Amino acid sequence: MxxxxxxxxxxxxxxxxxxxxxxxxxxxxxxxxxxxxxxxxxxxxxxxxxxxxxxxxxxxxxxxxxxxxxxxxxxxxxxxxxxxxxxxxxxxxxxxxxxxxxxxxxxxxxxxxxxxxxxxxxxxxxxxxxxxxxxxxxxxxxxxxxxxxxxxxxxxxxxxxxxxxxxxxxAVEPWLMFALIFMWTPPHFWALALFMRSDYDDAGVPMLTVTHGRRATRVHILVYTVLLAALALGAAFSGIGGPIYLCVSAVMNLLFLHGAWRIWQRSEPGAEADNFHCEKRFFRLSLLYLFLHFGAILAEALLRPWGLGGWG
Amino acid sequence: MSLKATHDLHRRRFGRNLGVGLALAAFIVLVFGLTIVKMSNADRVMPAATEAAD
CATH class of the missing domain: 1.10.357.140 (UbiA prenyltransferase)
Structure with a gap:
């Protein structure tokens, strides 16, 4: 053989x-x-x-x-x-x-x-x-x-x-981090669903864009972003927050809210005309949003032994 | 006549075997290190516990 x-x-x-x-x-x-x-x-x-x-x-x-x-x-x-x-x-x-x-x-x-x-x-x-x-x-x-x-x-x-x-x-603090990601996920994925147009349709996955339409998805993104901003800014005054976190969160939430507002304002022909520029930008911004929020929590934690992290 | 491993298939299999081998070796080192740390911690806790019982 x-x-x-x-x-x-x-x-x-x-x-x-x-x-x-x-x-x-x-x-x-x-x-x-x-x-x-x-x-x-x-x-x-x-x-x-x-x-x-x-x-x-x-x-x-x-x-x-x-x-x-x-x-x-x-x-x-x-x-x-x-x-x-x-x-x-x-x-x-x-x-x-x-x-x-x-x-x-x-x-x-x-x-x-x-x-x-x-x-x-x-x-x-x-x-x-x-x-x-x-x-x-x-x-x-x-x-x-x-x-x-x-x-x-x-x-x-x-x-x-x-x-x-x-x-x-x-404790309460890890659940605040949980809530941050939990509230961040829907706008992040719905923005993706808006510009990956036919993918979810073709696969028969009941994404919001497929079941409730693209207009409803834009409204949902704005509503979730407003709720996320309230939560993220509120967390600044908890055990995981501090001045660094508050500054980062304030800037990022302003940018994120502005992005969600623009997505909400757009019509489908307008979005198609520039190849979903706003939606793609919002998606990329969402990645930076989460990274910087957790980076700020980490910075507060690392500075705490020197009495610098948190609200003292 | 000897067969020479010239096919891309052999390269991929070698890569896979090497990857698995290195992952296993790393796992062994990790478990060993973890054991040492856990035992050192136990050594530190044990005297304190026995002192408390005195």
Missing amino acids: SDVSITSIREDDAGFGDYFALLKPRVMSLVVFTALVGLMAAPVPVHPLIGFCAILFIAIGGGASGALNMWWDADIDRIMTRTRKRPIPSGRVQPGEALSLGLGLAGLSVVMLALATNWFAGAFLAFTIFFYVVIYSMWLKRSTPQNIVIGGAAGAFPPVIGWVAATGGM
């Missing part, structure tokens, strides 16, 4: 990078950053290695959710231009491989986070993975236009897990 006869040749064999892409690295970077801020903002010293492990396993848990989401959504990912090149629709990774990787990493991340920090944090991570995969991906995403609103909670949990990993308990 020759070597060739016992080797199954698959021309599309996946490389390491393809499996890594299953973990949605860009989403993972957001998870890492917000979880880090949650951990650092906690009023408890954490050993650097334990802190590193906590963030790593939260990130791996987030990655596992991404792999399971890609396994479940492979059929609609094949239809949408934005997701067509993902490892499963492009044929580089088999669905079964993504499922195995997702389940394996989910189990590993939960157990390791629990061992490295505490079982409360591990349980919270397990719940987050369950929420993203089962509640959001399998249930809400294809059944209700509120998919992004409720599903956004999954992306909002990492700072709470970071805080719990550090303290082993709960």
Whole structure:
């Protein structure tokens, strides 16, 4: 028997990078950053290695959710231009491989986070993975236009897990960080849905743009942005806030409100005429908005030991 | 006659194996480090606990 006869040749064999892409690295970077801020903002010293492990396993848990989401959504990912090149629709990774990787990493991340920090944090991570995969991906995403609103909670949990990993308990502050991401998610995704015009239509995903129309989506973006601004500015006077946070938040919320106002004012022909310039700008601004808010929370936390962070 | 691994497939498989190998090695180092930290913390807590019991 020759070597060739016992080797199954698959021309599309996946490389390491393809499996890594299953973990949605860009989403993972957001998870890492917000979880880090949650951990650092906690009023408890954490050993650097334990802190590193906590963030790593939260990130791996987030990655596992991404792999399971890609396994479940492979059929609609094949239809949408934005997701067509993902490892499963492009044929580089088999669905079964993504499922195995997702389940394996989910189990590993939960157990390791629990061992490295505490079982409360591990349980919270397990719940987050369950929420993203089962509640959001399998249930809400294809059944209700509120998919992004409720599903956004999954992306909002990492700072709470970071805080719990550090303290082993709960407080108001991590839930303010949770609320910040929770309220930020809908305008962020609805702006994307406005300029990724036909993607969600074609895939039959009941995004607000599909079920209630584009005018209603513009109104929703403005309403959520106003509520988000109130929440973000209010958080400045809580335990995670301070003068730095207040300045950053004031500037960013003014810009964000202005962007949402312009989106609300626009008509469809006007938006199409400049190829959704405002919507795309608002989407990019939303990324900076969240990054700077959490950056400011981190800055307040890091300055606290010198008596500079917070309101003193 | 020997077969030469010239196909792109072999390069991708090598990359994958190397990636998995390095990830496993990093995991072992991490668990070892974590064990040391946890044991050092336990050493610090234990004397205090035994002193309290005196």
